[in-house]
Amino acid sequence: MNLITPEIGLIFWTGITFLILLFLLRKFAWKPILGAVEERDNKINAALNAAEEARKEIANLAAENEKLLNEARAEKDRIIADAKKTRETMISEAKAIADSEAKRMIETARASIENEKNAALTEVKNLVAGLSIDIAEKLLRKQFENNAEQQAFVKKHIEDIKLN
Amino acid sequence: MLFSKFFRFNALSSLLFATLFLLSFTPSRASDAPASTDSTAKEEFNITEMILHHIADAHDWHLFDVTHEDGSVHAVSIPLPVILLTEGNLDVFLSSGFHHGHSTVKKADREYAYEHGHITELSGKKVLDFSITKNVASMLISVSLLLILFISAARSYANSVPTGLARFLEPLVLFVRDDIAIPNIGEAKYKKFLPYLLTVFFFIWINNLLGLVPSGANFTGNIAVTLTLAVMTMIITNINGTKTYWGHIFTPHVPKGLWIIMIPVELIGVISKPFALTVRLFANITAGHIIILSLISLIFVFKSVFIAPVSVGFVLFMSFLELLVAALQAYVFTLLSALFIGLALEEPHHDHDHAH
Numbered sequence: 001m002n003l004i005t006p007e008i009g010l011i012f013w014t015g016i017t018f019l020i021l022l023f024l025l026r027k028f029a030w031k032p033i034l035g036a037v038e039e040r041d042n043k044i045n046a047a048l049n050a051a052e053e054a055r056k057e058i059a060n061l062a063a064e065n066e067k068l069l070n071e072a073r074a075e076k077d078r079i080i081a082d083a084k085k086t087r088e089t090m091i092s093e094a095k096a097i098a099d100s101e102a103k104r105m106i107e108t109a110r111a112s113i114e115n116e117k118n119a120a121l122t123e124v125k126n127l128v129a130g131l132s133i134d135i136a137e138k139l140l141r142k143q144f145e146n147n148a149e150q151q152a153f154v155k156k157h158i159e160d161i162k163l164n
Numbered sequence: 165m166l167f168s169k170f171f172r173f174n175a176l177s178s179l180l181f182a183t184l185f186l187l188s189f190t191p192s193r194a195s196d197a198p199a200s201t202d203s204t205a206k207e208e209f210n211i212t213e214m215i216l217h218h219i220a221d222a223h224d225w226h227l228f229d230v231t232h233e234d235g236s237v238h239a240v241s242i243p244l245p246v247i248l249l250t251e252g253n254l255d256v257f258l259s260s261g262f263h264h265g266h267s268t269v270k271k272a273d274r275e276y277a278y279e280h281g282h283i284t285e286l287s288g289k290k291v292l293d294f295s296i297t298k299n300v301a302s303m304l305i306s307v308s309l310l311l312i313l314f315i316s317a318a319r320s321y322a323n324s325v326p327t328g329l330a331r332f333l334e335p336l337v338l339f340v341r342d343d344i345a346i347p348n349i350g351e352a353k354y355k356k357f358l359p360y361l362l363t364v365f366f367f368i369w370i371n372n373l374l375g376l377v378p379s380g381a382n383f384t385g386n387i388a389v390t391l392t393l394a395v396m397t398m399i400i401t402n403i404n405g406t407k408t409y410w411g412h413i414f415t416p417h418v419p420k421g422l423w424i425i426m427i428p429v430e431l432i433g434v435i436s437k438p439f440a441l442t443v444r445l446f447a448n449i450t451a452g453h454i455i456i457l458s459l460i461s462l463i464f465v466f467k468s469v470f471i472a473p474v475s476v477g478f479v480l481f482m483s484f485l486e487l488l489v490a491a492l493q494a495y496v497f498t499l500l501s502a503l504f505i506g507l508a509l510e511e512p513h514h515d516h517d518h519a520h
Contacts, residue, residue: 020307029315029318
């Protein structure tokens with residue numbers, strides 16, 4: 001057989017066998033293998049994407065949590081500050097009310113004391129006046145029991161007036 | 165890395181063998197005289213004939229020769245079916261009927277003789293030989309192996325996690341897909357051609373390897389085989405050729421006056437691609453076989469058994485190289501097929517890249 005002369009028989013068998021091999025391998029080997037590999041690649045890609053998504057989600061959640069926490073903290077601080085302010089205003093208001101009430105009460109007390117004092121003084125004055133009149137009456141009655149003395153007294157007073 | 169390691173080892177061993185060779189040469193010459201008179205009586209050892217016989221196709225699968233006590237040599241071989249189409253008559257018989265060319269086979273009015281690997285009809289009728297030759301038988305073995313390997317590998321994908329064989333074969337399949345098909349044909353269109361590329365890659369590779377097995381057939385080193393495969397690539401390339409591809413051939417971007425030169429040149433290009441594929445694979449595999457056979461022949465040329473270590477050393481080296489070549493040539497054939505297909509699929513916007 002010549003080395004570089006292709007033989008019809010070998011061409012025929014090679015051609016037919018190769019085409020059958022191609023058909024069989026394509027159907028029973030390449031399709032399942034490449035299909036499975038592709039499916040696996042897709043699965044891996046999907047899993048990687050999902051992991052990436054999850055990572056992002058977690059990052060988002062963490063950020064969200066952080067935000068919420070900060071908000072809560074701010075809220076707490078605000079509430080505390082508010083409460084402090086309220087307490088202070090309440091205390092100061094209460095103090096003011098108490099002060100004014102005390103002042104008012106003191107004022108009333110003072111006024112009533114004044115009144116009582118005045119009333120007492122008036123009574124004392126009246127009493128003293130009555131007593132004085134009584135005493136004076138008694139004294140005068142005693143002194144003007146004799147006529148002569150009365151004359152003398154009047155004379156003396158008249159003389160005083162003349163001197164003036 | 166493995167290869168370079170081997171190479172160093174080989175350099176060392178060949179030095180050793182060369183020394184052995186020098187030592188053995190002189191004494192073997194001295195004792196040659198009686199042996200040579202004996203051998204002239206027999207048929208002179210003809211290297212060219214032996215090598216050509218080994219790389220050629222045959223109608224039986226030769227295993228070894230037995231030399232009988234009376235000096236007669238008898239070949240032991242597996243007979244293969246001979247299928248002949250002579251003027252519309254189909255004749256089928258076993259190649260053992262020829263008794264290695266010592267007798268003829270009679271079928272009705274036709275008498276077949278076997279001479280130097282050729283079957284002729286004695287009355288001069290035209291014979292078409294469709295025999296299951298050694299190469300065809302070897303190919304059928306390789307095809308069975310491929311089917312068993314890949315279909316059983318594909319089965320293990322049923323539960324989506326490949327096991328055993330598939331783990332070894334999958335990287336090879338993906339290599340063809342990712343490093344041959346996709347870069348040359350493109351992501352968009354490669355899927356249609358991948359089954360062909362995969363089949364041709366593993367078909368050539370396994371047949372290259374079977375060719376290295378002692379007494380194996382030189383299947384991929386046969387021009388009929390490489391021609392058939394190359395023509396398949398050519399057919400696939402041309403039936404998938406785009407308008408741009410055919411435009412390059414029949415309306416090249418040159419002044420119209422030059423078309424009379426350019427169109428034949430482009431048409432030669434269509435033919436030269438499969439021709440290159442044919443010759444490259446054929447020549448590489450055949451050359452490798454010739455080198456190995458030549459190195460073994462050294463033993464018979466020098467008629468000294470002491471040359472055997474040198475031959476064996478070099479043959480071992482060549483065999484390792486041939487293992488590499490077996491994979492490499494399968495890769496090159498597939499790569500070029502993918503490249504040619506990719507070129508035929510080119511789209512108009514690539515026009516300016518090509519200096520036609």
